[in-house]
Amino acid sequence: xxxxxxxxxxxxxxxxxxxxxxxxxxxxxxxxxxxxxxxxxxxxxxxxxxxxxxxxxxxxxxxxxxxxxxxxxxxxxxxxxxxxxxxxxxxxxxxxxxxxxxxxxxxxxxxxxxxxxxxxxxxxxxxxxxxxxxxxxxxxxxxxxxxxxxxxxxxxxxxxxxxxxxxxxxxxxxxxxxxxxxxxxxxxxxxxxxxxxxxxxxxxxxxxxxxxxxxxxxxxxxxxxxxxxxxxxxxxxxxxxxxxxxxxxxxxxxxxxxxxxxxxxxxxxxxxxxxxxxxxxxxxxxxxxxxxxxxxxxxxxxxxxxxxx
Amino acid sequence: xxxxxxxxxxxxxxxxxxxxxxxxxxxxxxxxxxxxxxxxxxxxxxxxxxxxxxxxxxxxxxxxxxxxxxxxxxxxxxxxxxxxxxxxxxxxxxxxxxxxxxxxxxxxxxxxxxxxxxxxxxxxxxxxxxxxxxxxxxxxxxxxxxxxxxxxxxxxxxxxxxxxxxxxxxxxxxxxxxxxxxxxxxxxxxxxxxxxx
Numbered sequence: 001x002x003x004x005x006x007x008x009x010x011x012x013x014x015x016x017x018x019x020x021x022x023x024x025x026x027x028x029x030x031x032x033x034x035x036x037x038x039x040x041x042x043x044x045x046x047x048x049x050x051x052x053x054x055x056x057x058x059x060x061x062x063x064x065x066x067x068x069x070x071x072x073x074x075x076x077x078x079x080x081x082x083x084x085x086x087x088x089x090x091x092x093x094x095x096x097x098x099x100x101x102x103x104x105x106x107x108x109x110x111x112x113x114x115x116x117x118x119x120x121x122x123x124x125x126x127x128x129x130x131x132x133x134x135x136x137x138x139x140x141x142x143x144x145x146x147x148x149x150x151x152x153x154x155x156x157x158x159x160x161x162x163x164x165x166x167x168x169x170x171x172x173x174x175x176x177x178x179x180x181x182x183x184x185x186x187x188x189x190x191x192x193x194x195x196x197x198x199x200x201x202x203x204x205x206x207x208x209x210x211x212x213x214x215x216x217x218x219x220x221x222x223x224x225x226x227x228x229x230x231x232x233x234x235x236x237x238x239x240x241x242x243x244x245x246x247x248x249x250x251x252x253x254x255x256x257x258x259x260x261x262x263x264x265x266x267x268x269x270x271x272x273x274x275x276x277x278x279x280x281x282x283x284x285x286x287x288x289x290x291x292x293x294x295x296x297x298x299x300x301x302x303x304x305x306x307x308x309x
Numbered sequence: 310x311x312x313x314x315x316x317x318x319x320x321x322x323x324x325x326x327x328x329x330x331x332x333x334x335x336x337x338x339x340x341x342x343x344x345x346x347x348x349x350x351x352x353x354x355x356x357x358x359x360x361x362x363x364x365x366x367x368x369x370x371x372x373x374x375x376x377x378x379x380x381x382x383x384x385x386x387x388x389x390x391x392x393x394x395x396x397x398x399x400x401x402x403x404x405x406x407x408x409x410x411x412x413x414x415x416x417x418x419x420x421x422x423x424x425x426x427x428x429x430x431x432x433x434x435x436x437x438x439x440x441x442x443x444x445x446x447x448x449x450x451x452x453x454x455x456x457x458x459x460x461x462x463x464x465x466x467x468x469x470x471x472x473x474x475x476x477x478x479x480x481x482x483x484x485x486x487x488x489x490x491x492x493x494x495x496x497x498x499x500x501x502x503x504x505x506x
Contacts, residue, residue, distance in 0.1 A: 020399045050345040054335040122334025150313035157312060158332030164314075198315055212393030212400040219314070228394045230356040230371065238358070247352040254354075263317055287346040289320040295351060298317035307312040308320055308328045 023210035026183045026193050029222035031073075031173045035066035041280035049284060057125070058283055058305065061165055064115035068169045071107040075170070077177035087182055092196035094174055096148045096220055099195070101170070106140060109166035116162075128158040135159075147304070157307055164304045171195055171221035185225060190233035190300070192218035193225050198301035199265070201282040202227060202256070206271040214267065217278035219304045224278075232258035233265045234300050243267070244292055252276060253285040255292045264297040279303075355384065358392060360479040361406045367479060368406055369395025386413050448472060448495075456496060473499030 015021075039062035046055035078086075078093055086093040113129050121129070132140070143163050146152045152160045175194045183193045191198060199216035203224070206212070215224040216233065231238050233256075240259035245251055252272040257264040266288065268281045282303055289299060302308050312328070325331065325339025354373050361368040369392030374384040389409045393400030402409075412418065422440035423432040455471040474497055476488045485502050492500045 020401055022396070022399065023393075050341040051338045054330060054338040057333070057335065124332065124334035128333060147314065150315045152312045152314075154312060154327060157327075157329040160312075161329040161333065210393065210399060212391070229392075230358060241356070243354045243356060244351045245354070246346075246349045249349075257353075286320060286325070286342055287349070288351075290322070290343055290346050291349065291351050293319040293321060298319050300317065301315050302312070302318045304314045306325075306328055306330060307314060308318045308324045 019209070021209055023213040023226050024180075025185060025226050026180060027215065027224040028176050028178060028180045028194075029172050029224070031069045031169075031176050031222075034172055034222050035062045035069065035169070038277050038279045039063040039066060041275060041277035042283065044275070045280060045284040051284070051286065055284055057121075059280075060119055061112070061116060061161075061305070062280075064112045065108075065165050065169050067115050068108040068111035068166065069173060071111045072102075072105060072170050072173045075102045075104050075173065077174045080179075083178060084182070087184060090184065090187055092186060092192065092194055093178060093183075094171060094195040094221060096171070096195045096197050101141075101144065103137070103141075105144075105166060105170035106137065108169040109140065109162060112162055112166055112169070124158070129162065132159050132162055152307055160307060161305060164307075168220060168222070168304065175218075175221035175223050189227055189236070190216070192216075192221060192223050194218065194223040195221040197221065199233070200303050201253075201266040201268055201278045202233070203268045203270055203276065203278040204229065206269070206274065215278075219301070222279075229267075230256075232256070232261060232263070234258065234263045235261040237261065244288070244295070246288060246291065253281055253288055255288055255297070257292065257295075257297045262297055263300045264292055265300045354387070358395075361402070361409065362412070362477075362479050363403075363405050366397060368392075368398035368402060370402070370406070370409065386410065389413070452495065467496045468498055469496035470498055472497065474501075476500075476502045 039059050042055050042059035042062060046052050046059060049055055078099075083093040086095070109132070113132060117126070117129050135143075140163065143152075143156060143159060144167060146156065147160050147163055147167065178194055185193050186196065195218060197218050197220040200219040202214045202216050204212060204214045214227050214229045216227045217224050227233055230241055232241050235258060237258050237260035242257050242259075243254040244257050244264070245254040250272050252269055254267050254269070255264040256267050266282055266285065268276050268278055270276050283306065286306075293299070318324070322339045322343035325342070326336045330336065330338055352375070354375055357372045357374065359370050359372055361370050371390050371392045372386055373388040373390075374386045376384045391398050391400040391402040391406070421434050422437060424435040424440065424443070425432045451472050452469050455469065457466055457468040457470065460466050474492050476492075477484070480488065480502065488502055489500075
């Protein structure tokens with residue numbers, strides 16, 4: 001406006017904050033794409049990786065998980081009343097260890113086994129699928145219970161992988177049906193607001209309406225939630241956290257180490273690779289885990305598809 | 310031995326062989342991975358929150374420095390960006406804020422107090438003791454000369470209007486409180502606690 005001129009009478013158009021907005025606190029998963037994205041990323045990361053055989057197998061497992069989504073697609077989730085009650089009490093509405101599973105989740109397991117057996121498998125992996133097929137519902141439910149409550153015997157580690165994969169499909173499908181607007185972070189911000197599980201890894205976004213925000217991605221139900229960067233996800237310490245990365249690499253994956261609780265969690269920078277997937281890139285970057293473990297830090301929690309003592 | 314999806318773990322080649330990886334016939338993978346990382350080593354970077362030094366908007370910034378501060382290593386600031394978690398700027402920075410790294414490393418940046426004596430043409434570096442003594446002396450002299458204890462009507466006002474003070478924009482509440490107390494207790498009224506743009 002010139003001096004002495006009249007102010008514009010037009011209505012203001014556009015965003016008053018110029019696009020500077022707060023991030024969505026919780027982002028629910030999209031079960032129609034979640035596992036296919038992981039499968040595609042794993043398949044592209046496998047060639048040339050020292051873990052090529054295993055990553056290719058995990059890519060096939062993720063693809064099988066995607067196909068298993070339709071087996072549990074029609075399961076009704078938690079009722080609105082129980083969801084509201086849990087959120088009011090600041091409890092996860094799909095609490096992994098308290099939720100009463102619909103027995104239909106085993107359909108996802110059947111489908112995953114079917115898809116996996118259709119392709120080439122190491123002899124031991126084939127024996128494990130046969131063993132799971134032969135197991136009765138009670139044995140499978142017991143194994144699921146062991147997995148969710150965190151008490152899997154090391155001799156069960158093979159079958160637990162397929163059970164974990166099927167439970168991921170089941171919980172992801174249910175989480176997608178929760179009311180996103182009502183969900184609130186838990187008092188322990190490092191745990192999933194939907195199911196109370198630990199995250200697989202953090203992904204620092206580079207696109208969307210709030211680039212640069214770290215989302216933690218749930219290892220069980222695939223929900224993403226905001227966690228402030230440069231803050232330990234286990235003990236909330238800010239003073240002693242540092243980023244450890246492999247010297248000279250692209251900086252796609254780093255370990256956020258904390259000297260207050262001596263743990264670390266992985267951070268994946270989408271800026272370095274727009275195709276990064278928090279689940280696939282976690283599995284493909286186990287080299288960092290080995291180096292950081294040797295330097296003395298413990299990982300905040302294992303990836304459920306790689307239970308390690 | 311049991312495994313737990315929620316416990317702290319340390320990944321090792323032996324641990325991977327005993328995990329689900331080994332149970333499914335991929336036991337060799339852990340060994341291959343462990344030998345492939347032998348050639349690499351870790352490099353630490355520190356991420357530190359701070360407030361932009363420039364203006365009263367007080368944007369949050371993240372400062373990245375190389376080297377682990379705990380190990381007596383020389384830290385070097387390598388990158389500065391807007392803090393995406395900060396409610397004021399959500400990761401954005403103005404052009405001045407975006408250039409903060411160059412301020413940090415500017416060769417012309419002041420690292421010690423400098424003094425130009427009246428009539429002299431050049432600044433010369435002096436000690437903090439000299440600078441603080443000199444500032445205190447000049448403030449005292451000026452205050453003794455110009456302090457207004459009472460106004461024309463005889464009401465006590467305790468004003469010192471001939472010297473002003475400009476304090477920082479990136480102060481914490483505590484710093485701002487102390488700055489205010491120091492300035493006001495001297496009777497200083499020309500005082501701003503923000504370096505405006």
